[in-house]
Amino acid sequence: MLTSDDKVEIVERGNRKEDDKDEEGEGGFIEKVKDFIHDIGEKIEDAIGFRKPTADVTGIHLPSINLQKAEIVVDVLITNPNPLPIPLIDIDYLIESDGRKLVSGLIPDAGTIKAHGEETVKIPFTLIYDDIKKTYADIIPGSIIPYRVKVDLIFDVPIFGRLTLPLEKTGDIPIPYKPDIDLEKIHFERFSFEETIASLHLKLENKNDFDMGLNALDYEVWLSDLSIGGAELTKSEKIEKTGITYIDIPITFRPKDFGSALWDMIRGRGTGYTIKGNIDVDTPFGKMKLPINKEGGTTRLKKKKEDRDYDDSDDDDED
Structure with a gap:
């Protein structure tokens, strides 16, 4: 209950529309400030000539x-x-x-x-x-x-x-894949204990979906676990994508350096071999150095006069 000593202060409030106008006024002011800053930025940009980098x-x-x-x-x-x-x-x-x-x-x-x-x-x-x-x-x-x-x-x-x-x-x-290599035949040009000149007939299978240009071979060959050294590629070769290429590489070695084991092996019909090394190739994507590795293969040893095409069967080589 109010007494005469109590003072009541009546505060008149504006209507809702006026409040909304005030809020809109504040928001409009902020937007005007943003626009002003943007305009100033553009004027400064034009004045000093700033442009976006490319x-x-x-x-x-x-x-x-x-x-x-x-x-x-x-x-x-x-x-x-x-x-x-x-x-x-x-x-x-x-x-x-x-x-x-x-x-x-x-x-x-x-x-x-x-x-x-x-x-x-x-x-x-x-x-x-x-x-x-x-x-x-x-x-x-x-x-x-x-x-x-x-x-x-x-x-x-x-x-x-x-x-x-x-x-x-x-x-x-x-996504490169290493090629398969096989030593199909060894053809002897001249054979002696002092010096043997032969040709290695290699079969290279390209398992990639792109062509390769063979520029160099860096490898070593073992016959029946005896190394006969390596040889160099005399000319470049093209290996088509998912294709097969045959390569002849000359090699010279001295059988007497390996003792009677190599001589006995050469007198046989065939022998086991191992090839390890790398090939340097050109591709549409740049140069690549790919490994070549074949262990446990079997090849034939033939003299030059008995040389035949790569596709000759083993039966054709029988005496």
Whole structure:
């Protein structure tokens, strides 16, 4: 119950519409401030001539590729049209094939693009084939798979602030597989204990979906566990994709250095052999060094006058 000493203060409140107008007024003020700042930024940009940098993927290289991995370098040309240098804060990259990630990474503090200049930035990354094959069982050795490179260049640009330039590039990359090698025949040009001159008739099977140009052979041959050394390729050879090529390679060795065991072996109809080494080849994707390895094979030893075509059967060689 109120007494006469109690003072009641009556406060009149405005209606809801007036309150809404006040709120709209405050919001409108904020928007006006934003527009003002934006306009000032554009005027400063026009006054000092600031423009966004541009970038383009100019090339993709494979400096090294073998059975284990492929080293890939992406060249990105960045142009800075501004009077001040622009820091390249980060490079974020992703390599995928048919929507599946192969490799990704981040390169921090990638450098600075000089004022009114351009610079080619190299982005290196490595594809480990074992990781890819374990993750995606349908990717098999010898195949060629499509890829897509996605690169985000992140700059710290005056006026604009942090700016991201996205880039993409597509192509194909091989999953190389080592070729099969067989020593089908050894043809003797001249045979003696002092010096034997022979030709190795090699069969190379390319199990890849791309052609190879054979440039060099680095290998060693064993006959019945006795090394007769190696030989060099006298001319380059083309090995078509999923195809077979026959190669003749001359070799010279001294049977007397190996004792009677080699002599007894040569007098027989055939013998076991082992070949180990590497081949250097050119491919549409660059140069490769691939291993060759054959153990437990059997070859025939023939004199030159008994030489026949590669397709002769063993029955044709019987006396």
